[in-house]
Amino acid sequence: xxxxxxxxxxxxxxxxxxxxxxxxxxxxxxxxxxxxxxxxxxxxxxxxxxxxxxxxxxxxxxxxxxxxxxxxxxxxxxxxxxxxxxxxxxxxxxxxxxxxxxxxxxxxxxxxxxxxxxxxxxxxxxxxxxxxxxxxxxxxxxxxxxxxxxxxxxxxxxxxxxxxxxxxxxxxxxxxxxxxxxxxxxxxxxxxxxxxxxxxxxxxxxxxxxxxxxxxxxxxxxxxxxxxxxxxx
Amino acid sequence: xxxxxxxxxxxxxxxxxxxxxxxxxxxxxxxxxxxxxxxxxxxxxxxxxxxxxxxxxxxxxxxxxxxxxxxxxxxxxxxxxxxxxxxxxxxxxxxxxxxxxxxxxxxxxxxxxxxxxxxxxxxxxxxxxxxxxxxxxxxxxxxxxxxxxxxxxxxxxxxxxxxxxxxxxxxxxxxxxxxxxxxxxxxxxxxxxxxxxxxxxxxxxxxxxxxxxxxxxxxxxxxxxxxxxxxxxxxxxxxxxxxxxxxxxxxxxxxxxxxxxxxxxxxxxxxxxxxxxxxxxxxxxxxxxxxxxxxxxxxxxxxxxxxxxxxxxxxxxxxxxxxxxxxxxxxxxxxxxxxxxxxxxxxxxxxxxxxxxxxxxxxxxxxxxxxxxxxxxxxxxxxxxxxxxxxxxxxxxxxxxxxxxxxxxxxxxxxxxxxx
Numbered sequence: 001x002x003x004x005x006x007x008x009x010x011x012x013x014x015x016x017x018x019x020x021x022x023x024x025x026x027x028x029x030x031x032x033x034x035x036x037x038x039x040x041x042x043x044x045x046x047x048x049x050x051x052x053x054x055x056x057x058x059x060x061x062x063x064x065x066x067x068x069x070x071x072x073x074x075x076x077x078x079x080x081x082x083x084x085x086x087x088x089x090x091x092x093x094x095x096x097x098x099x100x101x102x103x104x105x106x107x108x109x110x111x112x113x114x115x116x117x118x119x120x121x122x123x124x125x126x127x128x129x130x131x132x133x134x135x136x137x138x139x140x141x142x143x144x145x146x147x148x149x150x151x152x153x154x155x156x157x158x159x160x161x162x163x164x165x166x167x168x169x170x171x172x173x174x175x176x177x178x179x180x181x182x183x184x185x186x187x188x189x190x191x192x193x194x195x196x197x198x199x200x201x202x203x204x205x206x207x208x209x210x211x212x213x214x215x216x217x218x219x220x221x222x223x224x225x226x227x228x229x230x231x232x233x
Numbered sequence: 234x235x236x237x238x239x240x241x242x243x244x245x246x247x248x249x250x251x252x253x254x255x256x257x258x259x260x261x262x263x264x265x266x267x268x269x270x271x272x273x274x275x276x277x278x279x280x281x282x283x284x285x286x287x288x289x290x291x292x293x294x295x296x297x298x299x300x301x302x303x304x305x306x307x308x309x310x311x312x313x314x315x316x317x318x319x320x321x322x323x324x325x326x327x328x329x330x331x332x333x334x335x336x337x338x339x340x341x342x343x344x345x346x347x348x349x350x351x352x353x354x355x356x357x358x359x360x361x362x363x364x365x366x367x368x369x370x371x372x373x374x375x376x377x378x379x380x381x382x383x384x385x386x387x388x389x390x391x392x393x394x395x396x397x398x399x400x401x402x403x404x405x406x407x408x409x410x411x412x413x414x415x416x417x418x419x420x421x422x423x424x425x426x427x428x429x430x431x432x433x434x435x436x437x438x439x440x441x442x443x444x445x446x447x448x449x450x451x452x453x454x455x456x457x458x459x460x461x462x463x464x465x466x467x468x469x470x471x472x473x474x475x476x477x478x479x480x481x482x483x484x485x486x487x488x489x490x491x492x493x494x495x496x497x498x499x500x501x502x503x504x505x506x507x508x509x510x511x512x513x514x515x516x517x518x519x520x521x522x523x524x525x526x527x528x529x530x531x532x533x534x535x536x537x538x539x540x541x542x543x544x545x546x547x548x549x550x551x552x553x554x555x556x557x558x559x560x561x562x563x564x565x566x567x568x569x570x571x572x573x574x575x576x577x578x579x580x581x582x583x584x585x586x587x588x589x590x591x592x593x594x595x596x597x598x599x600x601x602x603x604x605x606x607x608x609x610x611x612x613x614x615x616x617x618x619x620x621x622x623x624x625x626x627x628x629x630x631x632x633x634x635x636x637x638x639x640x641x642x643x644x645x646x647x648x649x650x651x652x653x
Binding site: 049052054055074075078079081082083087089093094095096097098102106107109110111112114115154158 | 240241244245248249252253553554556557558559560561562563564565566567642645646647650
C-alpha cells in the first residue's frame, strides 16, 4: 500500500540546514496498523506529513497504492489527499462553526458528493463512532474524546485508502485515549490501513507493528502482539 | 464557471457567512452604509435637479428681457445720458434681422420700475395694482394659467383695443366677494371700466409677474395713456437649440444700431438673460449630482475596502480552518473561490440592503418636502446608476476578495495546521 525508498528531508532554518529524515526505507501492507514512535525531533511528524502529502520530500520515492507521489502541485495534492487519505489530528481540527455532521460531511463536499448523500453518509459514520445523537451539536458542545471520534468519522467518511493519525490521543486522558484506540482498532479490524504517530508506549502496543525513529532513521521495525484497548474501557 | 452555479458551493458559502454572524454584520454595515449614502445623496441631488426644473417649467428656458436705459457715450452728435425708449417698430426689425428669435412680446407697464400703480375700484372695494399692456404672444414665452371659464388677451382684443382685462388671484380676493364669479364683471382701472375676461393663477417657481398684476391689451393701454409707439421692455424667446447669450448680444447690438447709439455702449440697453440664469442653476444642480456621485462612490469604495480588510483578518483567523479544508481535499482554487464568493456575496447583500434603505429614506424625504416651498421634487436615482453601483461593487468585491484569497492559498496546509 505504501512504499517509501531512501527518503530524505531537510528544513532550511535560516542559514543552517536541518536534516530531519536521513534515508527512510519503509513499506506498509494493506490492513496494517502501524505505530510510528520516537522522541520529539526524531522526524516522526515530518514523515507523517510527507506521507500525507502535506509536505514534499527532497529525495527518494514514495508510492501510494501504486501511484508515484512526486512533483505534485497543490491542486493535484489536494485531489490525492481527498481520494487516498484520511487525517486524524492531535488537536482534532474540527471546524468550530459546523455541526458534528457537517464536519464529517466536509471531505465528501470536496468529492462533489450531493448534499443528501453527504448527510446520509455523515450520519452513518457518526453512528459507527457512536455519536449519532450528537450529529447536530457544535464541536464546542462536545468533550475531547467525542471531538476526536467526530474527527475519526470525518477521516473515514471519504473512504480513504490510508488513515493517518498524528498523536490522536495526545490531547486526551488515558481513559478516553483507550476509547479512541478501541475505535481505531475496530476500524482496523474492518480492513483499513492505519498509520499512527505516538510517543506513548501503551498506545503503540495497541498497534500491530511499531516503527522506531531516532534522529531521522528507523532504528527498529517490529511486529508486536496487539493489546486490545477494549479491556481498559 | 460551473462552480459558481453549483448549489453546494452556495450552501457552503452561506453556511460560512451565516455562522459567523458578527463578522458578517460588521462587514455588511460598511458597504451598506456606502451604498446608502450613494443612493440617498444622488437621489437628493436628482430631487433638487427636478425641483429646479419644475421652478422653470412655466417660462421659456432660453428667454431674455431687454429694456432701455440711457447712453453712456456720445455718438453722432448725441450727448451722453440720452434716455433710450424702445419702440413697437423695433419688434419687426428684430424679428426680421435675427432669425434665432422665436417670439417677441413687447410690454408696457404702470406700477413697475418706479411708476405708480393704478388705483382700481370695484364697488366698495379698491386697491392699487400694476397694470401691463400685453400682446397674446406673451403666453408663448411665459405660460399663464388661467382659471376655468376665463381666457387671456386675444388678437381680437388687440385689434379692437377692447377694454378687457385679466386679473391676478390677489386682485380677485381683494376686489371680489368670496365665491363670486369675476368673469364678465366690470372693474374700474384708473378712470376707465374694464370687463374681466380671466383670472391668472400665480405659477409656482419663476414668474415674470406678481399675483396682483392686471393685464390689458397693449393697444388699449397705449390709447388710454397716450404712449404711442413706446414699449417698456421686450420679452424675447429664442428657439430651443439656440445659444440665447449670443441672441442677447445680437439684440442689443441691433437695438444700438436702430437707436443710433455708440456700438461700444454697453449701458444704453439693459437685459436679463433667463437662459444664462437657468444654465447657472442647472449647472449647480449638475455639480451637486456629480459631487454626490463622487462622494457616494468613494464611500462605497471605503466600504468595499472594509470588507477586504475584515476578510483578510478573518482569513488569518481561519488559517487553521482553511488548512483543515485543504487537508481534507480542498484544492487551492476551491479555497480561493470560496473566499472571493464570500466577498462578492457579502457585498451584494449589503448593496441590495443599502439600495432598499436608501430608496426608503428618499421616499420619506419626498413625502416630507412635498408641501414645502422648496425646489425639491421626486428624488430618484436612475436605474443605470444603481446597476452601475452594483456592478462596481461586484467588481471591487471580487478584486478586494482576491487579496485574502491569495493569502489563504499561499499558506501551506502544513503550516496552517501547525498554527495553534
